[in-house]
Amino acid sequence: MIHPLHQTYFSNYSVLRTSDLEEARTRVSQKFCDHRLDLADRTARLSVAHNAVRGTHLSVNYLSYGAEVMVDPGYLGAFYLFQIPLSGKALIRHRGDEITAHARAGTLLNPDRPTRLHWDAECSQLLFQIDRTHLETVASALTGAPLPGPVRFDMSVDFSTSNGQKIHRSFMACAKAVERGVLFQRPLSSLDAQVEFDLVQTLLTQQNSNISHIITRADTAARPRDIRRALDYMHAKLGEPITITDIAQAADVNIRTLQKSFRQTLGLTPMQVLRNARLDTAHYLLMARCNTPSVSDTAYSTGFSHLGRFSSYYRGRFGHRPSEGPQP
Missing domain, CATH: 2.60.120.10 (Jelly Rolls)
Structure with a gap:
């Protein structure tokens, strides 16, 4: 209550x-x-x-x-x-x-x-x-x-x-x-843009409206090749400020279908998959033995505009801050 x-x-x-x-x-x-x-x-x-x-x-x-x-x-x-x-x-x-x-x-x-x-x-x-x-x-x-x-x-x-x-x-x-x-x-x-999108999506999918039946009808499963197109697009645009709408358009499916298929196939949302791919790329760059870029340059080049969030996500995925090496 x-x-x-x-x-x-x-x-x-x-x-x-x-x-x-x-x-x-x-x-x-x-x-x-x-x-x-x-x-x-x-x-x-x-x-x-x-x-x-x-x-x-x-x-x-x-x-x-x-x-x-x-x-x-x-x-x-x-x-x-x-x-x-x-x-x-x-x-x-x-x-x-x-x-x-x-x-x-x-x-x-x-x-x-x-x-x-x-x-x-x-x-x-x-x-x-x-x-x-x-x-x-x-x-x-x-x-x-x-x-x-x-x-x-x-x-x-x-x-x-x-x-x-x-x-x-x-x-x-x-x-x-x-x-x-x-x-x-x-x-x-x-x-901020993702939160705005998610809030509106919540209203559209959880509150009855005159298009609820259309959203339900569009809620079909994507084919494996559609997911592959989405993943290819993400990796090609890691450093750019892409949205869920951009990914769905690249995969040629609607957003709701894309989200369901990613959860069923990968257990994650498309934006979580994108974030992990960006973090993995950042980790690779920061672990380079020579010519290692700065943390801020790495964050910006892999699509993170907020250094505090980048550091938090990075530590959550790898167990240490981006300015540190892996812990023994």
Whole structure:
């Protein structure tokens, strides 16, 4: 059972602290979209706390109004909004449906359907704002074909179900990594891009939508030669910032098929196989008896843009830091 979490996230990334209603509406609109904001009780005192961290295709937000408010954004337009309540409750009306969101039930709002929200005074939420174009790009990669139309999810995300728990774990892990300063730090890295892709893939594969059946139908097994094409492409591009989408295109299969086939055949994801190949190449270069490159040059030449992560991965695979020789 998931209990309400009262932690304030991303305090080091404060966007807004205000008790002024109009300032709250204007500043929050700048981060999300234009909307109407009203106090349920005009004598109540507003106490807005908004913190936010931006990646490339999504932003992670903590938001609390500190008073009972009604929010009417109409159509979100350019983004999907996944909401995880940390405390309190919110009544959500969306696409003709109405639910009460709380710590055991989140909501996923579609950009092309009108929305109205009523937050109680204790409500605080994590809000994941996902660019519509990015989600559609990931969806096309999973299905292996152009989308027949807009992707529309069921609004309610039940965190007591198996699929809902997977979604909750993935997004909370992202929030905690941002909180620790591990994700979405400038400059952004390939890890940040992979996390953004993985989060959207989790929504598309675990939350029911109008394309769930298409994703399931595309979920077929790759042939051995497709896996070989993927591996050949990886080894040819070890030093370049390639993505899972690039690998799937090189193998001429959709991403979901590629991932399943790698797990079944190799017991690893394609990106884990790529990372191991890069680490093995780095190890070979650093163990050279002469003209050994520096650790930083080796990391960059084998596709690692973050030296700290490179050192951690290297030690995990070989049992010692890249600056050390193998231990006796």
